[in-house]
Amino acid sequence: MSEPIGKGLKILVLDDEEDIRRFSKEFFQRRGFGVTTASTGQAAINFVKKARFDIAVLDIHLYKGKKSGIDVLKFIMESRPDCCCIMLTRDNDQKIMSETTRLGACDYLVKPLTLQKVDTAIKKAVTRVRKGDK
Amino acid sequence: MSTLRERIHELGNWHNKISMAAMVTSESLSGKKISKMTDKERDEIIKKVVQRLKKIEEYVVHADKIIEEAKPFLYKQIGADTEIPSKTK
Numbered sequence: 001m002s003e004p005i006g007k008g009l010k011i012l013v014l015d016d017e018e019d020i021r022r023f024s025k026e027f028f029q030r031r032g033f034g035v036t037t038a039s040t041g042q043a044a045i046n047f048v049k050k051a052r053f054d055i056a057v058l059d060i061h062l063y064k065g066k067k068s069g070i071d072v073l074k075f076i077m078e079s080r081p082d083c084c085c086i087m088l089t090r091d092n093d094q095k096i097m098s099e100t101t102r103l104g105a106c107d108y109l110v111k112p113l114t115l116q117k118v119d120t121a122i123k124k125a126v127t128r129v130r131k132g133d134k
Numbered sequence: 135m136s137t138l139r140e141r142i143h144e145l146g147n148w149h150n151k152i153s154m155a156a157m158v159t160s161e162s163l164s165g166k167k168i169s170k171m172t173d174k175e176r177d178e179i180i181k182k183v184v185q186r187l188k189k190i191e192e193y194v195v196h197a198d199k200i201i202e203e204a205k206p207f208l209y210k211q212i213g214a215d216t217e218i219p220s221k222t223k
Binding site: 017019020023024026027030061090111112113114115118 | 143146147149150151152153154155157158160161189
């Protein structure tokens with residue numbers, strides 16, 4: 001049996017919806033990742049200050065707290081630029097896409113998420129992280 | 135009173151939850167042979183799947199409620215059958 005794709009890797013998931021955090025945790029744990037979830041941008045920043053993450057999955061539009069996923073992306077790129085950030089949004093907005101890419105995001109996913117979309121993005125991110133290409 | 139943007143955003147949130155719940159539910163069953171499971175394993179997995187299906191049902195109800203609430207507002211702005219925007223004063 002092959003090793004799980006996320007073995008030895010740490011992932012941070014930022015989403016203000018509790019159910020989404022729970023589903024995400026289950027999804028990534030099944031793939032062997034060490035998973036940390038945060039419900040606000042500030043909580044995510046606090047986790048990033050304390051620990052190193054290989055991948056961060058950040059919801060851009062958060063209703064809880066003052067910081068958005070983009071604020072967290074900026075913080076990660078300044079403090080841990082080797083972390084591969086996948087941005088989540090509901091808007092297929094070119095301006096936001098270009099902005100997050102300019103800030104250093106690895107990828108951009110438009111909700112609703114499907115198994116194929118997430119799997120493809122995660123495989124891409126893991127390949128980049130393992131190659132040190134991020 | 136929430137804005138139309140907020141309502142649409144919330145609708146998207148319910149749809150995302152539906153999609154994610156379906157995703158993890160199908161994964162919890164994939165690659166497993168029910169016939170090779172112990173009774174306990176089978177009971178646990180069935181319980182989990184039923185819980186998730188109930189969640190999906192709950193999310194659909196919430197999403198539907200938002201659509202129903204938005205309908206009168208939207209139809210006032212755009213003709214439901216004509217798709218022509220109403221004239222503004």
